[in-house]
Amino acid sequence: MRITQRMMTERAIEYMDENLKRLYQLQEKVSSGKEFLRPSDNPSGVNSALNLRSVLKMNNAYLDSAATTESWMSATDYALIQTTQLATRAMNLTRQGMSDTLGAEQRNTLAAELDMVLQQVLSVANTSHQGNYIFGGFQTLNPPFALTDSNSDGTLDTVVRSGDSGTINRLISPNLTVVQNVNGYDLFNDLMVAIMNARDALRNNGDPNQMNDLQSAIAALETQINNANEALTTNGARQREVRLIKDRLEKSQIELKSLLSQKEDVNMTEAISYLQHQQTVYQTVLEVGKRAISALSLFDLLG
């Protein structure tokens, strides 16, 4: 094949371009630390990276949900433990009141103590967690329970409920919702009514039915202790479920991150050694190009 000077020059420039381009690509990789910067660099790689990143973000949102749900449930757990303790105390006080040896004055003292327990139960029923009343069903903005004195005789005798029995669902995994709240609408109402009944029975000294009333008040309190315990167990089971899911989400978060890193992060050792190799190649190409372009022609040698 006949070779012309134009061919030599053009080819030399072409090779320099080509190698400079390769050098540029490697430099881009090493300095960005990413295998690909544009969809066209690696369409399928970008596809999986985009998917992984989406899943990671959504997982984060689920984790946030799981964390807030968990803290709400902890607050519920604490409140329900207090409730069972208060209910048990109310029952014990009522039991004491059934003793034949007690006089009216002592029963009145017990009734006064029950009043205090009642106030404490009210405050537990109105527990607020981060600005939300957790036993209000959907009505979390205002205290769901109040006690009023309906006949203005100086004792609180009526429970006023402004909440509802709404079930709050939380999405903590794709298509998986858990119930976050415990329905306190009836539980606290019935408990407070039972305490009020016990208190009133204690004060009804001289009433022939007093013992019967106290007996049924104790039975009612027992039912409510059971109800509170049941709610506590349900909440505990849900708490465990949320914690498990949270653990799983955290684990998959770590896995997804390492997967994403595998997909899109550059293996630095490899990339840098390629880069160094390419630098050497480029220098050689420049050297060869220089000789090709400035090669002597016969004209230089002819006198």
Place this chain on the structure above:
Amino acid sequence: MSNILYGLNIALKAMLSQQIAIQVTEHNVANATTPGYRRQEAMMSADLPHIFPSLRANVVPGQLGMGVVVNRIRQYNLEFFDDRYRRALSESKGWQMQADVLRQVEATLAETSEDGLIAKLDAFWSGWQALSNDPTNLAVRADMLERGAALAKAINWRAQSLVRIQQDQNSLILQRVNEINTLASKIAALNVEIVAVKSAGSAPNDLMDQRDQLITRLAELSGATAAIQENGEALVSIGGHALVIGATTFKLATTSGNLSTIYWEADSVAFNPTRGELAGLLQARDVIIPRILNSLDALAQNLVSQVNTLHASGYALDGSTTGLNFFDPTGTTALSIQLSSDVANQPQRIAAAQQNNAPADGNNAVALASLRESLVMNGATETFNQYYTRQITEMGIDIQRANAFAQDRLDVAKSLDALKEAVVGVNLDEEAANLIKYQRAFQAATRLVTVMDEMLDKIINGMGVVGR
């Protein structure tokens, strides 16, 4: 009988011929880097011999050489290579153009950055999720509105940028149509000159080089092909429609507007190049960008309808307002999607609750966050994210393919060009050697004149002077 003056004439012809050859060599050296230049050579041959009668044979006793003459200036050529070269080149240019436009689109969509549309979609879904955690929190609600607005704006901005790129392509297309028409006029003018020179018996080598360059540019632009007629005229056509016949040109015209179409002025036939820069530009403007715009439109339309349907079924924070739209129901294209006036700047009117009078109910927000997993796009087979990710992947593949084809065809064109260059290119060493050859021949011819001169001197001044 030989005539001594013939010798002088032969020397003169040799001198003139070598001079011409040296001039051609000079021309070659001078044009060693001229694009499209093909090397030339002075074709010398022995001149017609002189016939002289002899004693024994009275008709054709012998022929006496009459020196050298330059017949013509030959141009090295490989015409069949030109066609293949131009074809590969025009295909390469078409793909190259397409890749260039697509790279602009890719940069505009910026999908691999945190500013990508997928990231905005994710933020939108996470926003609903966060709202469902705390539906009574006005700050979370305001953040949700912000995320909705950011998503709508991201879609708007992408559509606007794509439309702008599309219009940029239009001006490039118009510019190239003008260039084709100008080139056609130039080729027609050269046709006239070339025919004139040829009919006068000369070889219009440099004019032909010029015309070939113009035809190559035409091929780059539109995939034009040329056929050279017997009389030297070039017949240029694009996609089977004549562009130049002899001195006549058939021009292209364009319609006005943002997406102008191209047609042949003479017969109003539509112009659809299959190769060349114009083909690439038209493909990008009329097929690829509209496809991505359509996908953005489909995304916007489905977002508006799906989100609105769910949103309208829920209740605002006041517990009684329902039937509200999240996105403006009239803005169902990528350019027009926006928050509806039902909720804009009124975060308390986001319908997070499924039940009335239930401020802590976040079930509607849960349903909206779950839209992320719903197969609503592409005939209910893909989620929003999957659909858009596929568009991005397809675009990436398109760019890769365009780049690969462009490089492929360019390699073919380059190797054909190298093969052609091997024949028609100027090799300076060769020219230097030729120069020496012709120079020495010229020197020898001048020496002949001296010899002749001495002989004549002898005859004129030395003969018949015996005894003088």
